Amino acid sequence: MTSTDTVNPEEPPVPAETVRLPTRGFTIDRTKALIAAAVLWAGFAVIVWAVTTGRTTHFDRWGLMINRSGDLTALSGPELVAESVRDITALGGVLLRNLFAIGAVVALLFLKLRREAVLFAATVATGWIVNSGMKALVGRPRPEIVPHLTEAGGMSFPSGHSFNSAVVYIAMALAFASLSARHSVRYTIVGSAMVLSAMIAWSRVMLGVHFPSDVTAGWLGGAGWAFLAAALLYRPARAAADSTDPHPAIPPNSGARTGER
Structure with missing residues (x-):
């Protein structure tokens, strides 16, 4: 051991790094959120029109058959593929999805992000209502082209796994993205949630239930x-959060000074 490797016990310890979290986070640009919502809902309307006019038959059959070989009772490829698909689809199941949602609300409250916690909870609750209503309106039965590789009940259109997973994970990403003022960080978090929810959605096709x-x-x-609620429910969520906070960090009308963009 050289002299440079020795430690002098009389030297003062290195101070721990101090991490400061915002009492009120940034928020996404609500105009951009409305634009994103409009594009996504326009795509949804196109799919509804295509389904109701019978224009998705070939696409639907292709999607269900592409992951099956001669033996339609199993997915093509090694067992690891089927196991991975089941793990991915479980992330959108009622149990895990709601556990993650509850955990996110608790974490946001611990971080003193009441506004984000209220907005996230409202987005998830109203999203479930919207999806249930659309299922009742369309009433499409589940596919019978290939055997189902997991249990599934209820109507098929739109996929509740896909809809609610997108709501929960994207809304969660929007909430936690408020911890950073950097656009690149926010876009990465939200983009990752969109990819994850898309993987959950396609897993339902691979399992043959949608x-x-x-x-x-x-x-x-x-x-x-998720984007529409972020824009429309923001002000009610902020008002509700401030009404339950005896010492609000920022007055309700001073949003322009919080770094919102």
Whole structure:
């Protein structure tokens, strides 16, 4: 050991790094959120029109058959593929999806991001209502082209897994993205949530319980609702959060000074 490797016990310890979290985070640009929602809901409307006019038959059959070989009772490829698909689809199931949502609300409250917690909870709750209403209106039965590789009940269009997963994970990403003022960080977080929810959506096709048009419409509608709620429910969520905070960090009318963009 050289002399440079020795430690003098009389030297003062290195101070711990101080991490400061904002009491009120940034928020996404609500105009951009409305534009994103409009594009996504327009795509949803196109899929609804295509399904109701019978224009998705070939696409739906292709999507269901592409992951099956001669033995339609199993996915093509090694067992790892089927196991991975089941793991991915579980992320959009009622249990895990709601556990993550509850955990996100608790984490946001611990971080003193009441506005984001209220907005996220409202987005998830209203999204579930919207999806349930659309399922009742369309009433499409589930596919029978290939055997189902998991249990599934209820109507098929739009996919509830796809819609609610997109709502939960994208809205969660929008909430936690408020911790950073850097656009690149926000876009990365939200983009990752969109990719994850899209993977959950397609896993339903691979398992044979949804048509590709079901999950496409479900994902577009869920993502569209996450952005639409972020824009329309922001002010009510902020008012509700400030009304429950005895010492609000920022007055309700001073949003322009919080770094919102």
